Amino acid sequence: DAGITQSPRHKVTETGTPVTLRCHQTENHRYMYWYRQDPGHGLRLIHYSYGVKDTDKGEVSDGYSVSRSKTEDFLLTLESATSSQTSVYFCAIGGSTWGNTIYFGEGSWLTVV
Amino acid sequence: GQQLNQSPQSMFIQEGEDVSMNCTSSSIFNTWLWYKQDPGEGPVLLIALYKAGELTSNGRLTAQFGITRKDSFLNISASIPSDVGIYFCAGQRSGNQFYFGTGTSLTVIP
Numbered sequence: 001d002a003g004i005t006q007s008p009r010h011k012v013t014e015t016g017t018p019v020t021l022r023c024h025q026t027e028n029h030r031y032m033y034w035y036r037q038d039p040g041h042g043l044r045l046i047h048y049s050y051g052v053k054d055t056d057k058g059e060v061s062d063g064y065s066v067s068r069s070k071t072e073d074f075l076l077t078l079e080s081a082t083s084s085q086t087s088v089y090f091c092a093i094g095g096s097t098w099g100n101t102i103y104f105g106e107g108s109w110l111t112v113v
Numbered sequence: 114g115q116q117l118n119q120s121p122q123s124m125f126i127q128e129g130e131d132v133s134m135n136c137t138s139s140s141i142f143n144t145w146l147w148y149k150q151d152p153g154e155g156p157v158l159l160i161a162l163y164k165a166g167e168l169t170s171n172g173r174l175t176a177q178f179g180i181t182r183k184d185s186f187l188n189i190s191a192s193i194p195s196d197v198g199i200y201f202c203a204g205q206r207s208g209n210q211f212y213f214g215t216g217t218s219l220t221v222i223p
Binding site: 031033035040041042043044045048050058090092095099100101102103104105106107 | 155201
């Protein structure tokens with residue numbers, strides 16, 4: 001296991017409410033990623049981080065924000081959840097400083113009703 | 114976004130058969146990765162490829178980095194029931210962004 005913990009693993013929330021997903025790593029790795037997985041779309045990058053307080057947008061970043069105040073934690077926030085954000089969210093760590101590979105957490109299932 | 118075309122979308126095979134799947138892109142990649150995902154879990158890395166033409170095996174799995182650097186292939190020999198799952202390819206260009214295919218769903222019939 002790559003030492004990645006996601007929380008919560010499952011959440012149901014109402015439209016318009018804020019939601020924060022947490023990714024915690026024990027590998028002291030520089031790069032961390034948030035992906036969402038939807039049927040027919042595979043895994044799409046939301047945001048990634050290349051260090052404390054250093055983040056950048058991925059291909060589906062609208063409606064999401066991230067923060068990384070410590071190396072081990074990468075938070076994904078939905079400021080005002082919408083039904084289109086119902087998805088499975090995966091955190092990953094890795095990148096060019098780890099053999100150009102990335103390793104995934106177990107996922108967070110989010111349902112927005 | 115970056116498009117990786119993965120085929121086939123799904124496969125239904127008899128136990129013991131060999132499996133082939135591929136991933137293509139209009140862009141050149143520096144690294145190709147192959148993952149397997151079981152239901153309710155995160156993708157697990159199977160094979161990493163770093164060089165055009167490279168052929169790498171992991172047990173019954175063999176993957177190749179295409180010569181053009183725009184494609185990659187995964188073969189599974191003598192399939193068994195535990196091979197069931199969704200297989201994803203991923204490519205990495207410059208920088209640290211990884212782009213994923215839409216997956217191949219594999220069903221193995223005992």
